[in-house]
Structure formats: structure tokens, C-alpha cells
Amino acid sequence: MAVGLVGAGPWAKLVHAPVFASSPHTSLAGVWARRADVAAELAGTHGAQAFDDIDALFGACDAVAFCVPPAVQADLAVRAARAGKHLVLEKPIAGDLASAKRLVAAIDEAGVGSMVVLSWRYAASVRAFVEKAQSSGAMAGRGMFVSGALLGGVFATPWRLERGPLLDLGPHVVDLLDACLGPVTRVQAHGDLLSWVGLLLDHDGGAVSEVSLCATCGLQPHRSGVELYSAAGVLDLDCAAAVGPDAFATLAAELAAVVNDGARHPLDARRGLHLQRILEDAERQLR
Helix, strand or coil: CEEEEECCCHHHHHHHHHHHHHCCCCEEEEEECCCHHHHHHHHHHCCCEECCCHHHHHHCCCEEEECCCHHHHHHHHHHHHHCCCEEEECCCCCCCHHHHHHHHHHHHHHCCCEEECCHHHHCHHHHHHHHHHHCCCCCEEEEEEECCHHHCCCCCCHHHHHHCHHHHHHHHHHHHHHHHHCCEEEEEEEECCCCEEEEEEEECCCCEEEEEEECCCCCCCCEEEEEEEECCEEEEEEHHHHCCHHHHHHHHHHHHHHHHHCCCCCCCHHHHHHHHHHHHHHHHHHC
């Protein structure tokens, strides 16, 4: 199953290109990026073709994986869906809720599959934690993702510096709490959009949770995790330690199932749209 890669930035180099090039379930059909020289370098590293025309890349693959800013991803992913290509989307799936809705509508109309790279949720230990949590009777939880990524380095990119940690780190934490405690029905946000963000979440069924997000704290390595509280005690998960190569190997294998078997993935674009609604509401409150 051939995967085309859109984007050649740090995440594409660290994860997508090596994963899809080496998985027994996929091959890397080619790379397209706004800078042709960067695309050619990444493609050459993995024995793939560099494309200077994105539509030609779409024509050479079964699925397209995106590693570009959210606003760019939404527009290009609509084009890929209309070309009949299955999609691997970064989070958030779009720069705003309206664009996320248009993307999901295009996916539904085209009848293609989609997956969102909520990387924690492809790890076996995280999946086991979620399964246990869902039967634990947890009444409350808290989650955090704190890093120094926006202080400098490869992930201090323009869109992250402009929007802060909410749209970048928030999807991971909110998604996991939502999966464990029930769908989020209400969010209250406080703090500084570009510094420390706090969220209070109400969940369907009555559970509540708290989220702390920051990407300007000078600590290394980053800290991320979830704690869930019930009458029986506490369940906790260190998400920073949970995700490794096995998670991305699972992503590639499950993408092949989406493409070959037509299976709908639980972490599809509709999941991304659900998270986008919550986070856009929180961002509006903070702005």
C-alpha cells in the first residue's frame, strides 16, 4: 500500500517518512513539499521519488500523510480526498472549526478513510489503560502536557508560536480524557494562550477533569500524563514514557487495514472534528 507524504519538516523526517518506508504494510511512494530541495533530500534518504506537483503525488499513491500546518493541511487534504485518497492527518485537523467541518464533509462525500495521528492512542500501554479506565467507574481526572518546545528548536514553528500549546498539545490530553471518562460536553478555559493554559472539562455521564498545557517551561524531557480517580483509588499513566516505535508501527498497520479493508478507524477525521470543537471553544474564551 503506497503512501504519499506532504511536507518534509521535522515530524516528517522523524516519524512519517521512516515509518511508512520501513513498515511491511506500506511503502513510501513519494514526497512533496513547498521547498523542492527539502522534499528531494527526504525522498532520497528513503529511496522514494520527490514530486514538484502535488496532484502527481496524489496520482502515485493510495493514501496521503500530511506534515504541514493545520490551515494548510485542511485545504490540501480536501483536494486529496476528492482525488480518492485515504488520509493520515496531523492534529489539529484544521486551523479552525469551519475548515475542519469542510474537510470532514469532503471525506464523507468521497467515501475515503482517514486517521488522525493522536500518537499516544496507538501505543499498546495507552490502549490497555483506556480499556481499564472505561470500566473503573472513575469520577474525575486530570491530565497534563508540559514542555519547552516553544522556547526554541525544530518544533518552535510559526503556527505553534502564534497559537500556543492549546491546539498542538491539547488534542492529545483532551482526547485521552474524553476516551477514558466519556465525551466532553463543556469546556472552561483560563490562563494565558501563549503560556500556561488550564481547561476544566465536563464529561457526559457526570465525570469532570482538569487539563494543564504549557510549551514554554524550561524542562527536559517533557512531562505528560493522565490520572483518573474513583472510589477504588487512582489509575495513572506516564504518556511521555508510553509512546515508542511500536505505536507508529501500529499506525502503519492500521492504515493498511483502512485502505485495504475499508474499515473505519476510531481515530478518524470525525474524532478530530470533535476535538476541534472543544479546543476552538477554549481558544475563543482565552482570546
